[in-house]
Amino acid sequence: MDTQDAIDLAREAVVVMLIISAPALAAGLIIGLLIGLLQAVTQIQEQTVSFVPKIIAMILATSLLLPWLIQYMMQYSSDLISGIPGRL
Numbered sequence: 003m004d005t006q007d008a009i010d011l012a013r014e015a016v017v018v019m020l021i022i023s024a025p026a027l028a029a030g031l032i033i034g035l036l037i038g039l040l041q042a043v044t045q046i047q048e049q050t051v052s053f054v055p056k057i058i059a060m061i062l063a064t065s066l067l068l069p070w071l072i073q074y075m076m077q078y079s080s081d082l083i084s085g086i087p088g089r090l
Contacts, residue, residue: 003089011082011089018078022071029063030056 037052064071 007089014078018074022075025063025067025071026060029059033059 033056034052037055041047041051
């Protein structure tokens, strides 16, 4: 395995990590923006008000997309493991 192969593996792992985490992060971002807007309009500046809805949204998004996330990770793992003989 040369340096370029190691860089490619690391880059691919980072891309997969970003794709896997994107739904939960997007849900947290959207809910956070909506709660922040609501807090700005109503002038309620309590930090704990935004925490619970964001956590619930992130858990819900992860739960709904869990079959796709698992399938994506299994495909990545299968490709990674099957590519070992060619990289050595």
